[in-house]
Amino acid sequence: MGYVHVYTGNGKGKTTAALGLALRAICAGKKIYIGQFIKGMHYSELDAVKYLPNLVIEQYGRGCFIRGKPTEEDIKLARNGLKRAREVLNNQTFDIVILDEINVAIFYKLLDVVEVLELITNRPRNVELILTGRYAPKQIVEMADLVTEMVEVKHYYRQGLPARKGIEF
Numbered sequence: 001m002g003y004v005h006v007y008t009g010n011g012k013g014k015t016t017a018a019l020g021l022a023l024r025a026i027c028a029g030k031k032i033y034i035g036q037f038i039k040g041m042h043y044s045e046l047d048a049v050k051y052l053p054n055l056v057i058e059q060y061g062r063g064c065f066i067r068g069k070p071t072e073e074d075i076k077l078a079r080n081g082l083k084r085a086r087e088v089l090n091n092q093t094f095d096i097v098i099l100d101e102i103n104v105a106i107f108y109k110l111l112d113v114v115e116v117l118e119l120i121t122n123r124p125r126n127v128e129l130i131l132t133g134r135y136a137p138k139q140i141v142e143m144a145d146l147v148t149e150m151v152e153v154k155h156y157y158r159q160g161l162p163a164r165k166g167i168e169f
Contacts, residue, residue: 002095002128003145004120008103008136011150012168018098018130019045025128026052030095033088037061037081037105037133038074043169056094058084061101070108078110082119089123096128103133103140113137 005021007014022032031054036043038061049055060081066074085099105111116131120143123129131140141147163169 002124002126004123004143005128005130005146005148006103006136006141006144007130007132007148007150008134008141009149009151010134011152012155013150014132014134015045015100017148017150018100018132019048021130022055022096022098023052025096026054030054031093032056032096032098033094034058034098034100035060035081035085035088035102036100037078037110038066038101038108039063040077041169044166060084066104066108070110074108075110078105081105082111082115086119089119089127089129092124092127094127096130097123098130098132101133102131103136105133106137106140107133107135113139116140117143 007017022034025032034057036057036059039059040061040063046057049057060077062073062077085097088094088097102111102116106113106116117139120129120140
């Protein structure tokens, strides 16, 4: 039986938690698919596919953040990502499917929450599904089996420190 996890909140660690789960699962012989919404730049975790068998990572974004109004290209990339997520779930090749930053894609209206709820509802029951990102919609939180909210208590970003390779990206 696969469950639905949601990692949300304004604190650091949502993607990191999903990647930690992926590492643990790979070490247990499971196959993992990670689809990254909004992200299009090179993050260090993309190199994991060189070292870890049974891991596939694909990106559905142009950069790192959306500032202001999303472009048509942002919407197109996110919609392609949702289509790919459906394919991945339906072909049942992977034991765990991680949809990184999908909650943010919903927040910016790149995706409709109803479509994501349908994806969750229609997923194969043996696949573990993880959804990450700030702003998890209430409907997704209610549908999930496990919800973790990361809360920022203190962060060195507030001191103006830049993101560091291998730590934040």
